[in-house]
Amino acid sequence: MKAASSFVKLSLLANIVAAIDPGLTEPESHDNSAGCDCYMVSGPDPGYFQYYRFWDFRAVPNDGNNNYTIAPPPVISSENVGNQSITSAFLNTDSFNADWSIQNGVEDSTANVPTVNSASNVYISRNTSDPNRMTYLNLRAYRLPEFASIAEIDSNQENILHSSIRARMRVLPNLNPLIPGNNASHPVAPGACLGLFTYRSDTQESDIEILTQDPTNHVRYSNQPDFDPSTGNTVPGASSDVIMPNNTFWTEWHDHRIDWYDGISRWYVDGVLAVEKALNVPTMPSALVLNLWSDGGEWTGNMSVGANVTVGVQWIESTFNVSGANPTKRAEKKCNLGCRVDDVSNAGHPQVAFDVTSAGSTMRDGRTTVEWPLQVLLVLWLVYLFGKGVV
Numbered sequence: 001m002k003a004a005s006s007f008v009k010l011s012l013l014a015n016i017v018a019a020i021d022p023g024l025t026e027p028e029s030h031d032n033s034a035g036c037d038c039y040m041v042s043g044p045d046p047g048y049f050q051y052y053r054f055w056d057f058r059a060v061p062n063d064g065n066n067n068y069t070i071a072p073p074p075v076i077s078s079e080n081v082g083n084q085s086i087t088s089a090f091l092n093t094d095s096f097n098a099d100w101s102i103q104n105g106v107e108d109s110t111a112n113v114p115t116v117n118s119a120s121n122v123y124i125s126r127n128t129s130d131p132n133r134m135t136y137l138n139l140r141a142y143r144l145p146e147f148a149s150i151a152e153i154d155s156n157q158e159n160i161l162h163s164s165i166r167a168r169m170r171v172l173p174n175l176n177p178l179i180p181g182n183n184a185s186h187p188v189a190p191g192a193c194l195g196l197f198t199y200r201s202d203t204q205e206s207d208i209e210i211l212t213q214d215p216t217n218h219v220r221y222s223n224q225p226d227f228d229p230s231t232g233n234t235v236p237g238a239s240s241d242v243i244m245p246n247n248t249f250w251t252e253w254h255d256h257r258i259d260w261y262d263g264i265s266r267w268y269v270d271g272v273l274a275v276e277k278a279l280n281v282p283t284m285p286s287a288l289v290l291n292l293w294s295d296g297g298e299w300t301g302n303m304s305v306g307a308n309v310t311v312g313v314q315w316i317e318s319t320f321n322v323s324g325a326n327p328t329k330r331a332e333k334k335c336n337l338g339c340r341v342d343d344v345s346n347a348g349h350p351q352v353a354f355d356v357t358s359a360g361s362t363m364r365d366g367r368t369t370v371e372w373p374l375q376v377l378l379v380l381w382l383v384y385l386f387g388k389g390v391v
């Protein structure tokens, strides 16, 4: 659930950090596995999808003297309009800016606790204890007396129509005794919501949400609307409070996934199906949003003043279709070289599942129901022509 009127920002400061052509459609160069024609996923309906992206935050090189070991200073009370600088060159590269907009500015001034997005809450961290000195993207939410300083990145691509999206992420445990509401069994400040979702409007939205007031193994999966604004009642079946499968906890690294198909949504953790829904499945082209917010409303609850929550994201992966006319050749491409996104040896590197191009003759561990009958028909047709003496 997004706070009301959140996506279309009223603030003039919104999007100040990345002025992007809003009509952006698929630039073929963004596809980082150009060899594949189409992409399949694990689960009951492998797809296929036509496009693929992988945004990897695990090996960000030092940015001059910034080795990503020190978090940007928290926003202070007087910084109540956002407008902070982007925290690193990495998050301001042309390729990052082409795909994502870091939100910066007032999000909802009328919430119980007003919300202000800040670019300073989106930053890279390096884990110096990790043997690979891995980096990851951080989102941070921080509660000030007058407002909550929150974080959001939005995809510039707004014409996604059906997708399978994943992020490897965790809410970082923090036992700092100065943070109210933390304890050993719940080492995270309550009152924030981590969201990964497709979004067009408050009634065209499909969510993965982690509420930090929930036990650390509960996750919320919803297709909006999940409540009736005229009565305030919840819509039965639109939102589920699910225990993460396979004894997992959101304070650990896991792959959180949402599949949006025509008429059905499915949610997974580490490739294990958690729940599916046919109710309120979005039907309209959408964008992708990752955010961490708190507005003192019933959904998030309140963060105590002084509390902060940080989320780590190793990578985000999306395979998707787009709506409408597409200027690239890709839309006309047939699914001849099919790649799978799941169960690969290296996340972010789809592997060939089948190859029916003229160059590759072997069928591997998958085939489309579309292409194979066409080939059979072609052979039958050639046999027919041969029989008539045409060939």
Ligand SMILES: *[C@@H]1O[C@H](CO)[C@@H](O)[C@H](O)[C@H]1NC(C)=O
Residues within 6 Å of the ligand: 047, 048, 049, 050, 162, 261, 262, 321
């Ligand atoms: C994606 O688009 C292709 C081409 O239109 C279509 O064949 C395929 O079924 C779509 N995939 C999904 C999951 O809707």
Ligand SMILES: *[C@@H]1O[C@H](CO)[C@@H](O)[C@H](O)[C@H]1NC(C)=O
Residues within 6 Å of the ligand: 065, 066, 067, 068, 069, 128
């Ligand atoms: C990272 O940079 C900080 C500030 O320049 C420095 O104090 C620290 O030693 C560096 N840490 C590592 C692991 O390089």
Ligand SMILES: *[C@@H]1O[C@H](CO)[C@@H](O)[C@H](O)[C@H]1NC(C)=O
Residues within 6 Å of the ligand: 081, 083
């Ligand atoms: C926002 O930041 C820019 C660059 O630092 C500055 O020029 C501008 O005055 C700031 N606007 C507000 C409303 O603080």
Ligand SMILES: *[C@@H]1O[C@H](CO)[C@@H](O)[C@H](O)[C@H]1NC(C)=O
Residues within 6 Å of the ligand: 127, 128, 129, 130, 131, 172, 312
């Ligand atoms: C950093 O690495 C250490 C050692 O591998 C691990 O225990 C810790 O959970 C990592 N921290 C994060 C934020 O992933």
Ligand SMILES: *[C@@H]1O[C@H](CO)[C@@H](O)[C@H](O)[C@H]1NC(C)=O
Residues within 6 Å of the ligand: 071, 074, 140, 176, 178, 179, 306, 307, 308, 310
């Ligand atoms: C979170 O809050 C604690 C307690 O005030 C503070 O020590 C810590 O530096 C904060 N962390 C971040 C990332 O702002």
Ligand SMILES: *[C@@H]1O[C@H](CO)[C@@H](O)[C@H](O)[C@H]1NC(C)=O
Residues within 6 Å of the ligand: 181, 182, 183, 184, 185, 186, 190, 213
């Ligand atoms: C730990 O914190 C959670 C969330 O604030 C709370 O629900 C729980 O009762 C606390 N447990 C203990 C043992 O204090």
Ligand SMILES: *[C@@H]1O[C@H](CO)[C@@H](O)[C@H](O)[C@H]1NC(C)=O
Residues within 6 Å of the ligand: 246, 270, 271, 272
């Ligand atoms: C489920 O948990 C078990 C035990 O921790 C682990 O061995 C297995 O790989 C997990 N399955 C998945 C799909 O993550």
Ligand SMILES: *[C@@H]1O[C@H](CO)[C@@H](O)[C@H](O)[C@H]1NC(C)=O
Residues within 6 Å of the ligand: 112, 113, 296, 297, 298, 301, 302
């Ligand atoms: C959160 O705190 C605000 C301000 O104190 C209050 O108006 C609101 O009702 C609280 N929200 C919840 C869910 O208790």
